Amino acid sequence: MTxxxxxxxxxxxxAAAVPPAPEPPRHYLRHAPGVPDEDRPAVLALFAERLEEYxxxxxxxxxxxxxxxxxxxxxxxxxxxxxxxxxxxxxxDWDGEVRTDRPPLGKAGLDATDAVxxxxxxxxxxxxxxxxxxxxxxxxxAATLLPDLHVCVVRAEQVRSALPGALARLDPARPxxxxxxxxxxxxxxxxxxxxVHGPRRLAVxxxx
Amino acid sequence: MTxxxxxxxxxxxxxxxxxxxxxxxxxxxxxxxxxRGKRAVLAAERPDWEQLRDSAAAIKxxxxxxxxxxxxxxxxxxxxxxxxxxxxxDAAEANRIVTDLVLATGEREIVKVKSMxxxxxxxxxxLEAAGINARETDLAAAIVQLGDDLPSxxxxxxxxxxxxxxRDIFAREMGRHxxxxxxxxxxxxxxxxxxxxxxxxxxxxxxxxxxxxxxxxVAETGTLVVVESEGNGRMCLTLADTLISVVGIxxxxxxxxxxxxxxxxxxxxATGERMAPYTSTWTGTTHGDGPRDFHLVLVDNGRTRxxxxxxxxxxxxxxxxxxxxxxxxxxxxxGGHAYGSVYPGPIGAILNPLLKGLDDExxxxxxxxxxxxxxxxxxxxxxxxxxDVLLDLRAxxxxxxxxxxxxxxxxxxxxxxxxxxLWKAAVKGAGLVGPLLPARTPVPGWSDNRALPDVPKExxxxxxxxxxxxxx
Numbered sequence: 001m002t003x004x005x006x007x008x009x010x011x012x013x014x015a016a017a018v019p020p021a022p023e024p025p026r027h028y029l030r031h032a033p034g035v036p037d038e039d040r041p042a043v044l045a046l047f048a049e050r051l052e053e054y055x056x057x058x059x060x061x062x063x064x065x066x067x068x069x070x071x072x073x074x075x076x077x078x079x080x081x082x083x084x085x086x087x088x089x090x091x092x093d094w095d096g097e098v099r100t101d102r103p104p105l106g107k108a109g110l111d112a113t114d115a116v117x118x119x120x121x122x123x124x125x126x127x128x129x130x131x132x133x134x135x136x137x138x139x140x141x142a143a144t145l146l147p148d149l150h151v152c153v154v155r156a157e158q159v160r161s162a163l164p165g166a167l168a169r170l171d172p173a174r175p176x177x178x179x180x181x182x183x184x185x186x187x188x189x190x191x192x193x194x195x196v197h198g199p200r201r202l203a204v205x206x207x208x
Numbered sequence: 209m210t211x212x213x214x215x216x217x218x219x220x221x222x223x224x225x226x227x228x229x230x231x232x233x234x235x236x237x238x239x240x241x242x243x244r245g246k247r248a249v250l251a252a253e254r255p256d257w258e259q260l261r262d263s264a265a266a267i268k269x270x271x272x273x274x275x276x277x278x279x280x281x282x283x284x285x286x287x288x289x290x291x292x293x294x295x296x297x298d299a300a301e302a303n304r305i306v307t308d309l310v311l312a313t314g315e316r317e318i319v320k321v322k323s324m325x326x327x328x329x330x331x332x333x334x335l336e337a338a339g340i341n342a343r344e345t346d347l348a349a350a351i352v353q354l355g356d357d358l359p360s361x362x363x364x365x366x367x368x369x370x371x372x373x374x375r376d377i378f379a380r381e382m383g384r385h386x387x388x389x390x391x392x393x394x395x396x397x398x399x400x401x402x403x404x405x406x407x408x409x410x411x412x413x414x415x416x417x418x419x420x421x422x423x424x425x426v427a428e429t430g431t432l433v434v435v436e437s438e439g440n441g442r443m444c445l446t447l448a449d450t451l452i453s454v455v456g457i458x459x460x461x462x463x464x465x466x467x468x469x470x471x472x473x474x475x476x477x478a479t480g481e482r483m484a485p486y487t488s489t490w491t492g493t494t495h496g497d498g499p500r501d502f503h504l505v506l507v508d509n510g511r512t513r514x515x516x517x518x519x520x521x522x523x524x525x526x527x528x529x530x531x532x533x534x535x536x537x538x539x540x541x542x543g544g545h546a547y548g549s550v551y552p553g554p555i556g557a558i559l560n561p562l563l564k565g566l567d568d569e570x571x572x573x574x575x576x577x578x579x580x581x582x583x584x585x586x587x588x589x590x591x592x593x594x595x596d597v598l599l600d601l602r603a604x605x606x607x608x609x610x611x612x613x614x615x616x617x618x619x620x621x622x623x624x625x626x627x628x629x630l631w632k633a634a635v636k637g638a639g640l641v642g643p644l645l646p647a648r649t650p651v652p653g654w655s656d657n658r659a660l661p662d663v664p665k666e667x668x669x670x671x672x673x674x675x676x677x678x679x680x
Binding site for chain 1: 279437
């Protein structure tokens with residue numbers, strides 16, 4: 001059935017006889033307006049500003065341990081899930097319970113954990129976006145979804161000015177999650193409510 | 209029972225009923241104004257906004273010109289990454305494929321990510337008929353489903369509902385489908401969102417099968433993209449064992465890099481955000497992360513019909529941002545239900561006739577659901593020329609004999625304008641007869657709410673000749 005459908009759809013497409021289209025122009029900016037990638041202080045300042053605008057918390061630090069501990073303590077987290085292989089230094093200053101996601105915690109186990117701590121694969125200043133790709137220090141997608149607080153450690157060199165620079169550094173074969181601020185909805189009278197199904201709180205530790 | 213737009217009255221009749229509902233008009237007016245304001249700010253923030261639109265329109269045209277090749281590429285790449293690709297000519301075929309896939313898992317309750325295509329094909333009703341309960345998880349889609357209502361907007365399906373209506377729906381219905389709404393639920397939006405979080409969390413944790421749509425499918429890599437705000441999409445795409453994505457064939461984009469255009473336009477234009485909170489992309493299946501089984505159902509359901517229309521095919525560029533309806537003066541007054549389709553507003557006025565043809569009265573009425581003001585042309589991120597398509601569709605309706613009076617009238621005007629002497633005589637005659645006409649010439653339907661403009665005593669040509677003559 002599906003083979004016949006396939007042939008029929010492809011035949012209809014050919015029969016529509018759409019004329020060739022010209023090569024698309026690409027005259028848009030490859031960085032945030034006025035913020036080229038080379039201007040690192042401006043890129044990082046924009047990243048922090050945009051994150052905060054959408055209700056994420058930004059902690060700028062020169063090493064991760066104390067900032068991570070501060071973010072977790074501020075939100076009253078008592079349990080934390082971390083992906084296998086996360087640098088021990090990241091949680092060294094925190095005295096709560098650390099659950100490593102190996103063997104994988106079940107859905108209920110993740111749901112019952114207060115916070116998750118990860119790194120990221122890339123970040124975008126223009127839109128205040130973190131990108132997770134399941135690579136080192138990031139873990140699988142479910143682990144960054146069910147706990148209510150996500151603490152993400154971003155290294156300064158991972159932040160690109162705008163989306164084009166980040167996309168070029170990502171591998172589409174991996175499952176990617178682009179996070180721009182905490183979960184939100186505007187479905188009720190277009191009033192923005194922070195926090196629906198994903199983590200309701202997002203804290204970013206930005207390492208300069 | 210799942211409601212549908214089947215047997216809906218033609219636009220004028222449906223619109224008349226809807227504009228009589230003052231609560232609805234107030235809800236729609238407030239919501240569209242809010243989104244319009246947010247969108248305008250964020251579009252203005254980009255000095256290269258017009259260049260992004262140029263690129264988006266041209267990339268989509270490239271897709272339409274090479275659709276066969278891109279779809280074959282999608283099939284090859286998704287299959288190579290561990291997914292299974294299915295093809296469906298129409299709604300019934302797509303529904304059958306999805307129903308069979310769900311039945312094969314043995315599951316009877318599944319979760320859904322909001323998808324306009326599954327609304328278009330009536331998937332929830334088809335699943336229900338097979339004994340499968342599909343729970344909508346997007347907040348607005350859940351409001352529509354719990355309220356046994358119909359969607360009225362492509363981005364915010366419950367845009368026609370205000371907070372107190374939503375509170376009543378939650379308090380009344382949640383308990384019938386799972387965890388009840390908390391006692392003493394108020395109409396505070398944050399409290400309503402919390403009620404939805406609690407109600408749906410047990411669905412997410414228990415569901416083994418999820419159905420989604422996709423905003424984009426990248427041909428070069430076989431990657432699907434879902435853009436969302438709440439995290440319900442991530443829940444469905446990540447926690448289920450089996451994921452079935454039902455996608456229109458026009459959702460393809462050629463390359464991974466093309467996403468940099470669409471992802472920068474979509475949220476800005478749809479909700480006035482720089483990026484939506486969550487964008488998920490996946491290519492087939494990944495060991496140890498997310499669903500083990502992935503099915504992609506590629507659906508035609510009239511898209512090749514639209515593709516064959518030389519003027520109308522540009523409607524297939526649409527990325528469902530909803531900006532055209534947010535800016536439309538007709539939509540603002542009638543709301544979405546008047547259009548009798550899951551695609552309301554200007555895009556609905558052109559897409560429905562292009563997908564379905566003009567054979568029924570309801571669909572044939574849609575190209576007339578516009579003042580041709582062109583506000584939609586200005587906000588469209590993929591530069592669809594709505595007014596060109598509307599006029600072309602009106603001509604098709606008239607040629608098809610659906611509007612014999614309009615056809616005869618336009619024919620007479622055309623014949624007169626082609627003959628200068630006849631035209632001169634007609635214009636002069638109108639100037640003489642004008643003062644004799646009553647202010648409300650009785651043409652049933654048309655003149656109920658409209659006064660006739662004054663007919664000038666002399667034609668422009670006469671006036672020009674007289675004035676130029678004086679000056680010379």
